[in-house]
Amino acid sequence: MRIEEEKRSRRFKNKNFEVQIYHDFWMDNALENFYRILTRVQEEIESLEIELTHEKLSFSFENFEMFKEALISEIQHKYKNMIVMDRDKKTGAKKEVKKDFILLQEGKKEGGIVRLKEKIYNWNELPKILEFAFKENKKREKRCIMCGRAHKKNFELKQAVYPLVTKTKSLSGVRTVKSLPEYHKNLCPLCYLLGALEWTDEATIYRTVRDDNMTYLFLPVFESLEELNIFKESTLYSGILNRSGRYTNLLVRPNSDEFENTPGEYTTLLAFYEKFIQNASENACQEWAVLHIPLGKVKNVKLETIRVSEGILSVINELIQNSQLPYQMLKGIFFNVKTEKGYQADWNFTNELREGLAKAFLFDNFREFSKLLLPRKGGFVSLSSEARAVFEELIYLWRWRRLGIPKEKLDVIRSVGNIVAKLSLENPSLLYKLDKTRNLEEFWSVLREISRKMAGLEKEELREIKPTAIDELVVLVKENENIWKELRDLLVVYSSMYLAVKKLKQGGGSQ
Numbered sequence: 001m002r003i004e005e006e007k008r009s010r011r012f013k014n015k016n017f018e019v020q021i022y023h024d025f026w027m028d029n030a031l032e033n034f035y036r037i038l039t040r041v042q043e044e045i046e047s048l049e050i051e052l053t054h055e056k057l058s059f060s061f062e063n064f065e066m067f068k069e070a071l072i073s074e075i076q077h078k079y080k081n082m083i084v085m086d087r088d089k090k091t092g093a094k095k096e097v098k099k100d101f102i103l104l105q106e107g108k109k110e111g112g113i114v115r116l117k118e119k120i121y122n123w124n125e126l127p128k129i130l131e132f133a134f135k136e137n138k139k140r141e142k143r144c145i146m147c148g149r150a151h152k153k154n155f156e157l158k159q160a161v162y163p164l165v166t167k168t169k170s171l172s173g174v175r176t177v178k179s180l181p182e183y184h185k186n187l188c189p190l191c192y193l194l195g196a197l198e199w200t201d202e203a204t205i206y207r208t209v210r211d212d213n214m215t216y217l218f219l220p221v222f223e224s225l226e227e228l229n230i231f232k233e234s235t236l237y238s239g240i241l242n243r244s245g246r247y248t249n250l251l252v253r254p255n256s257d258e259f260e261n262t263p264g265e266y267t268t269l270l271a272f273y274e275k276f277i278q279n280a281s282e283n284a285c286q287e288w289a290v291l292h293i294p295l296g297k298v299k300n301v302k303l304e305t306i307r308v309s310e311g312i313l314s315v316i317n318e319l320i321q322n323s324q325l326p327y328q329m330l331k332g333i334f335f336n337v338k339t340e341k342g343y344q345a346d347w348n349f350t351n352e353l354r355e356g357l358a359k360a361f362l363f364d365n366f367r368e369f370s371k372l373l374l375p376r377k378g379g380f381v382s383l384s385s386e387a388r389a390v391f392e393e394l395i396y397l398w399r400w401r402r403l404g405i406p407k408e409k410l411d412v413i414r415s416v417g418n419i420v421a422k423l424s425l426e427n428p429s430l431l432y433k434l435d436k437t438r439n440l441e442e443f444w445s446v447l448r449e450i451s452r453k454m455a456g457l458e459k460e461e462l463r464e465i466k467p468t469a470i471d472e473l474v475v476l477v478k479e480n481e482n483i484w485k486e487l488r489d490l491l492v493v494y495s496s497m498y499l500a501v502k503k504l505k506q507g508g509g510s511q
Helices: 002-013 025-042 064-082 126-134 189-200 225-238 265-279 310-321 326-330 347-362 366-372 385-403 407-424 429-435 440-455 469-479 481-507
Strands: 015-020 049-052 056-061 083-087 094-098 205-209 214-221 287-294 302-307 333-339 342-345 379-383
Touching (some): 025 049, 025 056, 025 064, 025 189, 025 214, 025 225, 056 064, 064 083, 064 126, 064 189, 126 189, 205 265, 214 225, 214 265, 225 265, 265 287, 265 310, 265 326, 265 347, 310 385, 326 347, 326 385, 333 481, 347 366, 366 481, 379 385, 379 481, 385 407, 385 481, 407 440, 429 440, 429 481, 440 469, 469 481
Antiparallel strands (some): 049 056, 083 094, 214 287, 287 302, 333 342, 333 379
16 A cells, blocks of 8 residues: 555656647657657656557656656667768768758768757757756747647747658648648647657668669558557567668668668568568558658658558468568569570669569559569560469469469469460560450450461470360350459469560570
């Protein structure tokens, strides 16, 4: 009883703070980031009490000075998450570099040390900001644009605090007050602190692609602060992120020193899912806010919201359970062009292709996925033998199984795909005609053309295919006319895959 009484007495004396969920991608991640900062501070101050629920963060402390000093120390530690070490191009000496996507203005370096202009990262100014945020002040006359709390000291809402704010002072993206310039400076000290600290968050994912002149910053979106924290803690504990990378923090293997060189936004997300499910949990985040942050001085930041369906995550889960990795599969897909040495990969087109396939898969767009595999621009898509094995399982889990047709019937599609590929070596337009069929009548017309051309093959060529598969396909489509387009797209996929194998054999080159 005495212990309970002491706790109640302590709570009464404590300074209590409560911050409700913002229902905003940036500020909710900022609030969760601050919760993890407080848990580190708690290791130094036992009297600090913290509670994170679905809807709010609550914390209280007895001694403000002790709390302030410990919080400053932790912020100084987190500050390092925004900085990487690099070599000076002229002298070769090591120096600090601010990560490319950090929207904080930089002052003049001193001895190769980064100096940020933002007040929160000026160690002389930070104590004052913490006093404004956490010390009581009876004269609270203004309402915060972000949280609605009464406060005295105003701070400016700018990109350093909320990345979607523009120089025109429109609050692009702030849900609370739309676009009211007169409220532009009505930001309370606590929201300023939280928003500016979010740049130090080591649990978000970033990828800078210099060829795109862009950084993609991924922030998980949850309706619950508690669930958001569980996901981000799981990500950190899995060891798949390392804050020391300049262009990405996603590792090839957990706790390694090799960073994943993904071609773009969607390959990065697919690679993250693969590593998270492998090393952390099957319960991955479905919704993401992705900031597109340009490199250079002009920072017109754009927001993309991505929602990955449970069905797609289930396919990724099942593939990984079978030791088949979807992102590793993409690494075995190439766009080949004819050279003097035979067919070789064109890396620009290959990266575009991998990025497009990742996007089509994550967005559950099989039509687009199938079209990307068609030969084009004087080249064609091929898969390594390792990638082909994963690819076949992906197609089965993602598309065929949901059709409810027996698995063995997929062999009909494969066999006809092989026929189309054989004929397309001499008749390149045949595969395009198949892809462009808009209705069943056009589909039957292309099948008749395939049958006519097949009749002209030599006996030796007929041994390479299964002619009766055409009749089996006709029966399959007639039994499933409502999904004929799905069957067409599957046929395009297998025709393209087998065509690549035949072209590589014919023209030299291999994967």
